[in-house]
Amino acid sequence: MSLAFNPRPMHSPPPPLAEILIVDDEPAMRRMIADYLGAMGFAVREAGDGTQLDAALRLGRADVILLDVNMPGEDGLSIARRLRARGERAGLLMVTAQDNDQMRGTAMGEAADDYIAKPFALSELAARIRAVLRRMPECAPPAARLIPFGRMRIDPDARLLIAPDGSGSDLTEVDFALLDALLRHPRQILSRDRLCEMAQGRPLEPGERSIDIRIARLRKRIEPDPASPVTLCSVRGEGYFYNPDAVR
Known part of the structure; x- marks a missing residue:
């Protein structure tokens, strides 16, 4: 079974994870966030104020609106109320320079779904956006696209490892x-050399333990008892294999 689900090679970009609309009056901040989220696989649009936001929404809905609180003219809280x-159904993630209980209460009281304080x-930020999306039924990944892996599931489009309680955590490109x-x-034993070639595109250096370290870290996230793994198994002196028959 492959995570790819289709003929696309692993290096091809997946379909956009979600539509994100960044609303901030600072172009450099917008561009920095947009570049990062775009590289993570999100479809991103930008707006410099409430008027540009309205125009963007007329062209198409957003899944999550990243809304700066402190903007000249109509501020983020006023926009959130409006x-x-x-009846706007997009997730609202407020961005504020004030990280205190009063601001959190104000932001959440304006029907925001979450907030994040600068600097972040x-x-x-990407993790907060994904958390907001997971709480939105229309944006949740279809169950058919989630691959069982031991007691966990893998969302291949979002590159998330999803725990039994539904919480998700990012997977690095190599993991x-x-x-x-x-x-x-x-059930096939793969040597460390072969795994390094397949995951990192290069041969394993003499004495290098990067594969062992990554497997150990993944076991802490996947196995009920990392000291006695049942899903990510190893054979001394030979390598590792995936056991799809592990109890879930």
Whole structure:
């Protein structure tokens, strides 16, 4: 079984994960966020204020609106009120320079789905967006596209590892490729050298333990007991294999 689900090679970009509309009066900030989210697989549009936001929404709906609170003219909180009053169903993720209980209460009180305080890591922003999307039934990944992997599931389009409670965490490109290699060869022992070639596109260096380290980290996320793995199994001196018969 392959994570790819279609003939696209692993390096081809997947379909857009969701439509994200960034509303911020600072062009450099918008561009930085847009470049990052675009590289992560999201379809991204930008707006500099409420008027541009309205024009963008007339052209097509957004799944998540990233809305800066502090903007000249109509601020983000006023925009949030207006959007909800007219029945806008997009997820609202507020961006604010104030990280305190009062601001959180104000932002969430304006029917925002979440908020994030500046400065923030772009990886955290992407995780917050994905969390908002998972709470929106129309944006949730179809169950048929989720691949069982032990007690977990893999969303190949979003490159997420989904726990039994429904929470998801990002997979790096190499970890994603590593799991894909193992899934495509169930019960087959793959040497460290071959796994390195398949996941990283290069031979394993003498004495290198990158594959062992990645497998150990993945076991902590996937196995009920990482010390006694039942899904990501190993054979001493030979390599690793995926056991699809592990109890889920």
